[in-house]
Amino acid sequence: MSERRRDPAKKSWAEPWKVKMVEPARQLAPELLRERIRDAGYNTFLLRSEDVYIDLLTDSGASAMSDYQWAGLMLGDEAYAGSRNFYHLEANVQKFYGYTYVVPTHQGRGAEHLVSKVYIKKGDFVPGNMYFTTTRIHQELAGGTFVDVIVDEASDPQSLHPFKGNVDLQKLEDLLKKKGQNCIPYVSLAATVNMAGGQPVSMQNAREIRALCDRYGVPVLLDATRAVENAYFIQQRETGYGEKKVADILREFCSYTDGAWMSAKKDSLVNIGGWLALNDAEKFGEAQNLVVVYEGLHTYGGLAGRDMEAMARGIEESVEEDHIRARVGQVEYLGQKLLGWDVPIVLPVGGHAVFLDAKRFYPHIPQERFPAQTLAAEIYREAGVRTMERGILSAGRDPQTGLNRFPGLELVRAALPRRVYTQAHMDVATEAIEEVHWNRARARGLRMVYEPKYLRFFQARFEPV
Ligand code: PM9
DSSP states (O other), rough: OOOOOOOGGSSSSOOSSOOOOOOOOOOOOOOHHHHHHHHTTGGGHHHHHHSSSSSSSSSEEESOOOOHHHHTTTTOOOOOOOOHHHHHHHHHHHHHHHOOOEEEESSSSHHHHHHHHHHHTTOOOOEEEOHHHHHHHHHHHHTOEEEOOOGGGGGGGGOOTTTOBBBHHHHHHHHHHHHGGGGGOOEEEEESBTTTTBBBOOHHHHHHHHOOOOOOOOOEEETTTTTTHHHHHHHHTTTTTTTTTTHHHHHHHHHSSSSSETTTTTTTTTOOOOEEEEEEEHHHHHHHHHHHTTTTTTTTTTOOOOHHHHHHHHHHTOOOOOHHHHHHHHHHHHHHHHHHHHOBSSSSSSSSSSEHHHHOOTSSSSSGGOOHHHHHHHHHHHHSSSEESSHHHHHBBTTTOOBOOOOOOOOOEEOOOOOTTHHHHHHHHHHHHHHHHHHHGOOOOOOEEOOOOSGGGGEEEEOOO
C-alpha cells in the first residue's frame, strides 16, 4: 500500500502553546443574566466582568501573555528616567516596524492625542480609510474634520473583495485637489480597518497611496494597531507575498508610511501600552515634548518599566508565523461556524473579530432603535457572552450639526482576545448567537435614556422599546 500524506495546506492548525494557568469563568443562571443586562442599561460595557462567561467584547488588552513576557516583568527597571526597558522597546519598534524615533504612551489613544496635536491645525481635513472612534475624536478635538476615503466595498458586508480596507485613490486625490495640501496634515491609514470588520489593506494600495501623497507632499501615518494581522492577510491573499515572512511584510508595509501610532494592547499581546513612532525629527521633537505634559517622561510615557518590557517581548512574538496563523485561524473558525448556521456576518471574516450584520439580523428594527445594541444585549442575555455594538451608537453625532450619524454598517463585533479561549468556547458562543438568531422576530429595539457627550457607546444607557 502506498503511503498516505495529507495536503499541508489542508492540515488543521493548533495553537503554538499549552495552557499553564487558568482563570475561572462561570455562566450565570438565565434569570440573573436578564437582571444583569437590565441593570447595565442594556450596554455591555457596563456589565461587570465576573458576570460574563465568554468575553468577546474586545481583543484589546485582554490577551494572555506568554511565560517569556511574564519573565520580562521581573526585569522591569522602574527608574523615573532612562529605563532599560524603554531602550528595548525602542529597539524592537525600530527593528520590526522600521521607524526612526519612538515615544512611549500608556495606550493607543495617548499616541492618537499626541499625533493629532502635533500635526493637525484648526480647519484641517484628515482623510482616512473609515473612521475609528478614538482616532476620530482626537482628530476632531485638535480642530480637524475626518473624511472617509475608503473603497465602497467596505460598506457592503457581503462583498468578497479581499482588501476591503483599501483607500479609494480617486476619492483621496479628489480631496487633495479640492482642499489643497496645506489643509491636509496627513493621510490616516489604518491596517486592518476595525470598523469595516477587521478588513486588510493591500501592499499595492499602500504603495500607491505613498506615490500619490509624494506628488502632493502629504505624509502618510499608519494606525499600526493590527498591522501584523494585516501583514498575514497580505501573505495569504496578495500575489507575490505567499513565500514571504509576516515580519518582512510588516516592515515593507510600514516603509510606505512616515510614522505610526500603536495600541500595543492588540497585536503586541500586552494588557497595557502603546507608542508613537515618527521618521520626521522635528515632529518627533514636538511629540517628545508634549508627552511629558500628558503621559509622563519620554522614556516611560505613562507606563511602568515592566509594561514596556512585556511590550518589547510581545512585539517579537506577534510576528511569529505559527502564532499569527493560529490567531487569525481561530477568528475564521468562529466565522465559518456562524455561516454554517446562516447567521449574517461580514465577509470575508476579519483578522480580530467576527462582525454580525445587525441590519440583516433584525431587518424589522430601524437604525434609530439601535439594532446592533439590541443584538449585543440579547446575546449576553442568552448565554453570558459579551460582544460590542459597532453601528449608529458608536458612530455618534456630527460635531457641527449635532445630528446622529447613520453609518452604512450596523454591526455587532465578537472580538477574540489572543491566546485566551478554546474552540469549545467558540462552539458555545456560536450556539448562543444561533439561538438569538432563531428568536430574532421577538426583538423590538432600544431607546437611549442617557447619552454622554464623548464616545457615547462606552457609557450610554438604554431601555427596551
Ligand atoms: N480599539 C477595540 O476594542 C478598544 C477601545 S474602543 C472600543 O477595538 C484602533 C484601530 C483601535 C483602538 C482601540 C485604538 C485605541 C486605536 N486604533 O484602546 O486607546 O482598535 O489602546 O487604542 C479598541 P487604545
